[in-house]
Amino acid sequence: MKSYFRIEIDRMEGYVPGEQPRIDNLCKLNTNENAFPPSPRVKRALAEFEWERLRRYPDPLADALRDRIAQEFGVGRANVIAGNGSDDILTMLFRCFTSPELPLACLFPTYSLYPELAKMQGAGVIEIPLEPETFALPDDLLERAKGANLLIITRPNAPTGNSFPMETMREICRKFDGVVFFDEAYADFADDNCMGLAREFDNVIVSRTFSKSYSLAGLRLGFAVGNAELIAGMFKVKDSYNLDRMTQALGFAAFDDREYLAECCEKVKAIRREFSKELKALGFRVVPSQANFVFTSPPDRDGERCFKELRSRAIIVRYFRGAATREYVRITIGTPEEMARVLAAFREIY
Numbered sequence: 001m002k003s004y005f006r007i008e009i010d011r012m013e014g015y016v017p018g019e020q021p022r023i024d025n026l027c028k029l030n031t032n033e034n035a036f037p038p039s040p041r042v043k044r045a046l047a048e049f050e051w052e053r054l055r056r057y058p059d060p061l062a063d064a065l066r067d068r069i070a071q072e073f074g075v076g077r078a079n080v081i082a083g084n085g086s087d088d089i090l091t092m093l094f095r096c097f098t099s100p101e102l103p104l105a106c107l108f109p110t111y112s113l114y115p116e117l118a119k120m121q122g123a124g125v126i127e128i129p130l131e132p133e134t135f136a137l138p139d140d141l142l143e144r145a146k147g148a149n150l151l152i153i154t155r156p157n158a159p160t161g162n163s164f165p166m167e168t169m170r171e172i173c174r175k176f177d178g179v180v181f182f183d184e185a186y187a188d189f190a191d192d193n194c195m196g197l198a199r200e201f202d203n204v205i206v207s208r209t210f211s212k213s214y215s216l217a218g219l220r221l222g223f224a225v226g227n228a229e230l231i232a233g234m235f236k237v238k239d240s241y242n243l244d245r246m247t248q249a250l251g252f253a254a255f256d257d258r259e260y261l262a263e264c265c266e267k268v269k270a271i272r273r274e275f276s277k278e279l280k281a282l283g284f285r286v287v288p289s290q291a292n293f294v295f296t297s298p299p300d301r302d303g304e305r306c307f308k309e310l311r312s313r314a315i316i317v318r319y320f321r322g323a324a325t326r327e328y329v330r331i332t333i334g335t336p337e338e339m340a341r342v343l344a345a346f347r348e349i350y
């Protein structure tokens with residue numbers, strides 16, 4: 001059949017999300033969901049949710065939720081936009097700031113959705129390779145990013161889990177001639193974050209998601225904070241009712257429970273510390289993680305074999321083929337029991 005598609009769409013491969021398999025006794029550590037349930041306040045909000053009100057459209061601006069988020073980060077409502085997952089925020093971002101004349105710059109390896117979104121816009125992609133093994137930023141990052149209109153720094157990075165020095169981030173914001181977007185999907189598990197830079201610089205946007213630290217991947221909620229003019233432009237291109245009533249109500253309840261969030265992240269970080277230590281004792285190379293997963297290379301440096309061996313034991317992790325990542329697997333931090341199961345499997349395999 002002849003193709004009726006725009007050439008940009010024909011050229012896309014399409015983003016492939018991590019699999020959501022149905023296997024008995026599955027240990028699912030492939031898509032960085034939280035090991036723990038969401039705040040009990042979410043359960044209460046769900047029980048109290050007035051189902052009759054679903055007859056009405058939701059608030060298109062999600063004002064109550066945005067006000068609560070703004071209050072937390074010391075900004076105004078006009079500095080906050082919410083989306084149907086942070087993937088929705090990314091869609092708005094690419095619609096606003098990329099085109100055939102306005103390329104994207106991003107890291108490599110990083111979240112592989114970005115190049116796909118760029119292709120939809122017909123925009124070029126400048127991939128900036130991270131240093132081998134350490135996955136640190138190259139010294140010439142700004143040189144390489146030159147000409148791009150949008151620079152995405154994923155911090156902590158995925159799938160590598162490491163972060164980058166704050167001073168370098170500030171320098172990038174100061175010197176880059178375009179929008180700097182920090183994808184902070186994992187920032188709640190990290191020692192620091194770039195929210196202050198979003199307040200300080202006119203060209204900076206920071207995004208967060210409820211999918212990881214808030215244990216709400218199934219709900220679909222994310223948000224971004226930045227200069228009011230940039231945020232206003234993003235409002236122009238968003239779906240009118242991108243957040244349903246239930247998401248706005250449950251998201252508010254989850255966000256409002258700061259204490260639960262902090263406790264939950266502390267638990268994940270403690271498990272991450274212990275798991276990383278055990279991996280090293282087994283001869284694994286472990287990239288220091290600031291996220292709720294670890295990127296690790298087995299003693300034989302064969303990521304694919306590791307992935308397959310685990311899979312045959314109903315443990316699903318993520319493997320990324322390609323020269324930069326093939327020695328590694330990415331393992332989500334699960335419960336202590338799940339981590340013990342992974343370590344037991346590794347003792348058998350290696």
Ligand SMILES: *Cc1c(COP(=O)(O)O)cnc(C)c1O
Pocket residue numbers: 084085086087088111154158183185208209210211217220221222
């Ligand atoms: C998980 C993830 C997202 C997407 O989050 P959603 O809110 O579930 O859409 C965005 N960026 C990175 C780097 C992620 O790992």
